[in-house]
Amino acid sequence: MNLLTEVKEGTRISWGAIRANKMRSVLTTLGIVIGIVTVTLMGTAIAGLNRAFLKNISFIGADVLYIDRFDWFVNSHEAWMRMQKRRPVTETHANALREQLTMARAVAPVSETSTSVRYRRRGGDSVRVIGTTEQYGFTSSVGLSLGRFMSASEASGGRPVCVIGSEVATNLFRRDAPLGNRITIGGKSFEVIGVLEKQGSFLGLFSLDNQVIVPLAQFAASFWHEPDCSIQVKVKELEQLEEAREELRAAMRKVRRLAPTTPDDFAINQQDQFVKMFHRVGGTIAAVGVFITGLSLFVGGIGIMNIMFVSVAERTREIGIRKAIGARRRTILLQFLIEAASICLLGGLIGLSIAWPLTLLVQKVLPATLSPTIVGIAILVSLVTGVLSGFFPAWRAARMNPVDALRTGE
Amino acid sequence: MLQTMSLIRLTKISRRYQMGSETIHALREVSLQIARGEYVAIMGPSGSGKSTLMNLIGCLDSPSSGEYELNGVQVSQMGDNQLADIRNREIGFVFQTFNLLPRSDALRNVELPLIYAGMPSEERRQIALEALSQVGLADRIHHKPNELSGGQRQRVSIARALVNKPSILLADEPTGNLDTKTGIEILTLFDELAKKGNTLIVVTHEEDVARHARRILRIRDGLIASDDRTEHPTGKEGRLTALTA
Numbered sequence: 001m002n003l004l005t006e007v008k009e010g011t012r013i014s015w016g017a018i019r020a021n022k023m024r025s026v027l028t029t030l031g032i033v034i035g036i037v038t039v040t041l042m043g044t045a046i047a048g049l050n051r052a053f054l055k056n057i058s059f060i061g062a063d064v065l066y067i068d069r070f071d072w073f074v075n076s077h078e079a080w081m082r083m084q085k086r087r088p089v090t091e092t093h094a095n096a097l098r099e100q101l102t103m104a105r106a107v108a109p110v111s112e113t114s115t116s117v118r119y120r121r122r123g124g125d126s127v128r129v130i131g132t133t134e135q136y137g138f139t140s141s142v143g144l145s146l147g148r149f150m151s152a153s154e155a156s157g158g159r160p161v162c163v164i165g166s167e168v169a170t171n172l173f174r175r176d177a178p179l180g181n182r183i184t185i186g187g188k189s190f191e192v193i194g195v196l197e198k199q200g201s202f203l204g205l206f207s208l209d210n211q212v213i214v215p216l217a218q219f220a221a222s223f224w225h226e227p228d229c230s231i232q233v234k235v236k237e238l239e240q241l242e243e244a245r246e247e248l249r250a251a252m253r254k255v256r257r258l259a260p261t262t263p264d265d266f267a268i269n270q271q272d273q274f275v276k277m278f279h280r281v282g283g284t285i286a287a288v289g290v291f292i293t294g295l296s297l298f299v300g301g302i303g304i305m306n307i308m309f310v311s312v313a314e315r316t317r318e319i320g321i322r323k324a325i326g327a328r329r330r331t332i333l334l335q336f337l338i339e340a341a342s343i344c345l346l347g348g349l350i351g352l353s354i355a356w357p358l359t360l361l362v363q364k365v366l367p368a369t370l371s372p373t374i375v376g377i378a379i380l381v382s383l384v385t386g387v388l389s390g391f392f393p394a395w396r397a398a399r400m401n402p403v404d405a406l407r408t409g410e
Numbered sequence: 411m412l413q414t415m416s417l418i419r420l421t422k423i424s425r426r427y428q429m430g431s432e433t434i435h436a437l438r439e440v441s442l443q444i445a446r447g448e449y450v451a452i453m454g455p456s457g458s459g460k461s462t463l464m465n466l467i468g469c470l471d472s473p474s475s476g477e478y479e480l481n482g483v484q485v486s487q488m489g490d491n492q493l494a495d496i497r498n499r500e501i502g503f504v505f506q507t508f509n510l511l512p513r514s515d516a517l518r519n520v521e522l523p524l525i526y527a528g529m530p531s532e533e534r535r536q537i538a539l540e541a542l543s544q545v546g547l548a549d550r551i552h553h554k555p556n557e558l559s560g561g562q563r564q565r566v567s568i569a570r571a572l573v574n575k576p577s578i579l580l581a582d583e584p585t586g587n588l589d590t591k592t593g594i595e596i597l598t599l600f601d602e603l604a605k606k607g608n609t610l611i612v613v614t615h616e617e618d619v620a621r622h623a624r625r626i627l628r629i630r631d632g633l634i635a636s637d638d639r640t641e642h643p644t645g646k647e648g649r650l651t652a653l654t655a
Contacts, residue, residue, distance in 0.1 A: 321510075322511075324468070325522055325526060326494050326495065326574075327494060328491045331526065401471075403470045403471050
């Protein structure tokens with residue numbers, strides 16, 4: 001008998017057996033159903049988290065290098081103490097870099113503080129105030145929903161103009177149009193020339209829309225004399241990020257007049273660090289999550305194995321009959337393997353049909369969809385579970401001695 | 411010359427079982443030849459070794475020592491899968507308890523050996539239908555075993571045993587679970603099959619059943635105690651026509 005006929009015959013027998021023990025099959029399947037539901041949901045949630053994160057950090061820009069006094073991720077207290085002793089990064093450095101760099105498209109010094117913002121009687125405390133130049137329009141990926149960004153002359157002249165985040169705009173301006181109106185930032189009056197597009201929050205930590213952007217010269221005059229800066233450098237080609245980073249490092253060392261043996265007294269940060277950090281943390285979370293949900297699938301598999309042993313024991317005589325009239329070991333093995341795999345596959349399909357509406361619920365929180373990959377993996381996993389857990393019972397059946405098998409139940 | 415004509419040739423066959431520390435000698439160096447077309451009854455009390463002999467002849471079991479040549483093929487050293495093929499091709503079993511698959515209908519039960527032989531479905535259906543009508547069950551093909559009487563079940567199992575055109579029909583107490591009348595019907599069917607040239611081996615402890623055979627082997631304590639040939643089988647032709655009508 002060839003393999004195809006054996007599989008066909010095995011499938012036929014399996015369905016007969018499953019139908020003959022409906023209640024038992026359903027209960028056995030339940031373990032797999034729960035396993036597949038949890039694994040699918042976990043997979044969907046992890047994929048959703050990844051997507052949410054990548055969307056979240058996109059404002060950092062993959063092609064932008066950030067010069068800061070501190071590394072974004074500091075591993076030890078000693079490192080942090082060392083960095084604290086570094087000289088500040090200032091606008092002067094940014095101006096020098098802008099002249100020297102060849103692989104940079106834009107260089108923007110950025111300084112930040114937090115203060116109150118008012119328009120007539122409406123206002124908000126602790127709004128992020130960003131002092132920068134017109135270059136920020138290039139280094140930052142954020143677009144404008146209204147008006148325009150500051151011009152080079154406004155930036156260098158330190159004009160009292162500002163671009164406001166969407167949250168600030170909705171908080172301050174209920175009826176009036178924001179453009180052309182003057183708002184008070186930390187006691188100083190600024191004219192609104194633009195409104196930023198809505199960006200959402202950064203990893204749920206703080207809102208990116210609750211901010212105002214003013215010329216750095218005005219920022220220094222109004223809020224912080226000789227402010228600490230960070231310098232954003234947008235490279236011309238993303239492919240040359242590494243070369244650009246080296247050029248930037250060399251230029252920055254020159255600007256800061258570091259001796260060749262002195263280590264860097266500044267940090268060059270990039271989005272990549274965030275992604276790596278996320279993958280490290282997210283990878284661990286995903287592994288733990290998959291492991292825990294995998295356990296439920298494992299328990300389901302044990303259930304299948306158990307019931308298959310029962311099924312084999314119940315049908316010992318049938319196995320004997322089949323062997324007596326010419327069934328080979330492989331035929332019997334396949335018959336029971338197919339039965340186990342069918343139960344699991346059935347469970348997998350039921351599990352998916354339950355998981356699908358649940359992922360629609362998850363979608364309200366995360367940008368998650370039940371991807372074909374996850375569906376494929378779920379089906380594959382349930383099949384593999386069936387084959388693995390069915391193997392030992394099927395093997396026992398296949399190796400049965402026909403004389404003994406025929407004698408049972410007599 | 412005689413040896414080459416033998417369908418079954420057992421040479422010094424022994425079968426030992428290990429029961430804890432004790433070794434049980436179910437068969438002790440039994441030698442036996444059965445020619446094609448013979449109708450043999452194997453008799454003996456329980457524990458005599460007749461079931462062991464039947465299992466060995468039926469290739470359900472392998473001997474501990476000795477040689478078994480079936481239809482010119484040495485089968486005593488064969489592995490599980492080879493024996494399965496031999497059983498499928500060479501042997502048709504008829505059991506006391508019928509041993510039909512309870513969830514499958516008569517046709518499906520009869521088709522089973524052909525499925526294992528790898529026959530395409532159209533062809534095997536034809537052959538199975540033919541076999542069922544030969545035992546007078548053409549109108550019962552879609553009945554499940556529990557919808558059939560004892561005699562009908564045994565006839566389904568005879569149809570199943572014959573469907574692969576085996577060399578030997580091996581019956582283990584074929585009338586043991588039947589009433590006298592039905593038992594006689596089955597034995598009459600056997601007589602008819604023997605007359606057509608089939609090789610029949612019937613294991614029984616009933617003299618009435620054994621008397622239908624033309625050769626009676628009596629087993630005692632793992633040895634062949636006697637081997638008699640009867641010249642006058644009791645089967646009457648009139649009964650078969652009544653049966654198949």
